[in-house]
Amino acid sequence: MKKYLASLFLIITFVLFAVFQRKSTGSSNAAPDLASTDTTPTSSSPTTSDTTNQQPLASGSSPTPNNSTGNSNNSAVTTPQTNTGKYKNGSYTGSSADAYYGNVQVKAIIKNGKISDVQFLDHPSDRSRSMMINNQAMPILRSEAIQAQSANVDAVSGASMTSGAFIQSLQSALDKAAN
Amino acid sequence: MNMPVSIEIVDSKDEAVFDEIYQFFREIEARFSIFQPNSEISKINRHEIKPSKYSREMKEIFDLAEKTKRESFGYFDIENDGRLNPSGIVKGWAIYQAAKKLKSKKINDFYIEAGGDIQTSGLNVDGFKWQVGIRNPFDHSQIIKTLTLSGEGVATSGNYERGRHIYNPISPASPLTEIVSITVIGPTILEADRFATAAFAMGKSGINFIESRPNLGGYAIDQTKTAVFTTNFERYANQNVMAR
Numbered sequence: 429m430k431k432y433l434a435s436l437f438l439i440i441t442f443v444l445f446a447v448f449q450r451k452s453t454g455s456s457n458a459a460p461d462l463a464s465t466d467t468t469p470t471s472s473s474p475t476t477s478d479t480t481n482q483q484p485l486a487s488g489s490s491p492t493p494n495n496s497t498g499n500s501n502n503s504a505v506t507t508p509q510t511n512t513g514k515y516k517n518g519s520y521t522g523s524s525a526d527a528y529y530g531n532v533q534v535k536a537i538i539k540n541g542k543i544s545d546v547q548f549l550d551h552p553s554d555r556s557r558s559m560m561i562n563n564q565a566m567p568i569l570r571s572e573a574i575q576a577q578s579a580n581v582d583a584v585s586g587a588s589m590t591s592g593a594f595i596q597s598l599q600s601a602l603d604k605a606a607n
Numbered sequence: 608m609n610m611p612v613s614i615e616i617v618d619s620k621d622e623a624v625f626d627e628i629y630q631f632f633r634e635i636e637a638r639f640s641i642f643q644p645n646s647e648i649s650k651i652n653r654h655e656i657k658p659s660k661y662s663r664e665m666k667e668i669f670d671l672a673e674k675t676k677r678e679s680f681g682y683f684d685i686e687n688d689g690r691l692n693p694s695g696i697v698k699g700w701a702i703y704q705a706a707k708k709l710k711s712k713k714i715n716d717f718y719i720e721a722g723g724d725i726q727t728s729g730l731n732v733d734g735f736k737w738q739v740g741i742r743n744p745f746d747h748s749q750i751i752k753t754l755t756l757s758g759e760g761v762a763t764s765g766n767y768e769r770g771r772h773i774y775n776p777i778s779p780a781s782p783l784t785e786i787v788s789i790t791v792i793g794p795t796i797l798e799a800d801r802f803a804t805a806a807f808a809m810g811k812s813g814i815n816f817i818e819s820r821p822n823l824g825g826y827a828i829d830q831t832k833t834a835v836f837t838t839n840f841e842r843y844a845n846q847n848v849m850a851r
Contacts (some may be wrong), residue, residue: 478803491612499684537804569814571835574743574751577845580751586786587765588610 515523610698610722616709617732618718619814625713628705632721635701638664641692652690668700670692671787671801679805679816681728699762699800702726706796719796724762726796738845744788744828750828751834752790753845763788785811785829792824793841799823 515538537545612632614625638647647665650656661669672693675683679707702719706726709717711805716729718737727737734756740750744765754761765788789807793799802823806813817825822839838842 518725545705548774569835569837571833574832574834576743577740577751577753578747579740579750581738581740581750582615582743583613583718583720583725583737584723584740584750585720585725585754585761585790586723586765587744 517541615718615731615774617730619712619714621712622746622805624709624714626706626730628719631705631708632655632701635697638662639668639693639697641694648691648693648847650739668697671700671797672696675801675805677811679802681804682803682816684805684809695764696801696805698722698724699796702800703760703795703797713842724760724796724800725756727756728758728759730757741790743827745832754792754843755845756792756843759792759843761792762796762800762803763790765789766844786813787828789813789815789817789827791817792840793795794822810832 484605518536519537612629614628616624623797637643637645640646641648641652643649643711649664651661662747663848667734669685672683672685676685676694683695685691685695698721702721702724703726704727705719706717710728716731718727718739718756720726720727723742725739727739731737736755739756739761741752741754742751743751751783765786786807789803791803791806792800793802802817802820806816806825806827809816811827811829814825815829818837818839819824821839823837824843825837826834826840826844827836828834
């Protein structure tokens with residue numbers, strides 16, 4: 429009977445410990461949903477003594493075939509700066525994501541509570557396998573010098589003065605100009 | 608917004624439908640133009656409307672913007688400095704809605720063009736697929752590629768002037784002056800427009816992003832007047848025909 433009680437006590441203690449451990453390390457155990465980005469205007473509630481706090485990040489698509497086949501790596505470093513923005517200051521590494529032609533992993537640098545830079549990370553990889561992936565999945569794109577062609581067309585597509593990005597740029601210039 | 612709209616309809620003589628479509632674009636303007644102080648988007652930016660009271664169209668646009676932001680790894684973003692400007696996505700969406708209206712009236716041979724974005728359907732008046740040119744960003748009087756389309760949408764995103772800075776939401780400090788324009792062909796103008804906007808924001812990587820999406824074709828032109836195009840672009844391009 430005593431042995432039974434002792435074992436039960438140990439099991440319960442272990443379970444409580446595991447639950448406590450999970451709670452104190454916040455969301456770092458869950459694989460962040462890389463497809464989601466934090467777009468809420470209010471910042472997320474701060475947690476105390478949480479050294480592994482990180483936000484789900486928008487992962488960037490690598491411009492060239494990426495050699496990384498690294499596994500999930502969530503790490504974060506916080507730096508002691510004042511912060512009134514959306515995010516905590518520091519560098520945050522997102523988990524590795526499948527970008528169709530290889531894996532991508534990005535690091536976000538937060539300064540003054542905002543994303544100040546996003547860097548692509550290279551990882552040691554199985555070179556022969558990633559070369560095969562690169563060759564199969566990402567053909568080298570062809571290029572040509574542009575050449576005038578017959579104007580005998582029904583309609584024409586071209587960038588307009590009212591493209592969204594242009595307006596965005598214009599709006600920000602207007603904002604700076606405003607009192 | 609506030610752009611010229613061109614419509615050509617082949618298989619209907621109904622004149623009233625043109626007015627209906629132009630009126631529809633005026634309503635889009637009134638709702639989504641950030642330059643109109645009484646537009647719904649301007650009111651939203653002044654926090655005068657609660658999210659639960661957004662119009663159906665506005666909610667649809669916001670959902671589409673969020674989806675595009677995810678799919679473009681954050682490069683497409685309608686938010687800038689706490690302000691929302693969905694014009695990079697409204698154009699394609701509006702043209703697509705207008706095309707649906709025509710199809711609901713059993714009109715099948717047409718194109719609708721607004722601000723350089725085009726939705727094609729069926730055949731032109733000669734019975735051939737629509738011939739769509741890509742404007743030379745360095746000389747707007749010239750065509751540098753002709754496309755043969757029937758049902759696809761085509762959108763071009765770019766700078767009106769060479770070297771103008773385009774906002775990059777990921778690294779705002781880095782200039783994106785390498786690509787002057789990118790033209791995207793998609794199954795609809797909705798798909799073409801949202802991904803053309805996203806791809807342009809990515810600079811030189813944009814064409815690779817388009818390549819990674821098998822249902823899109825892309826043609827990007829850089830400052831050296833060199834074009835790079837994706838695997839699924841050539842099937843739409845006509846053989847080189849020199850200007851006469």
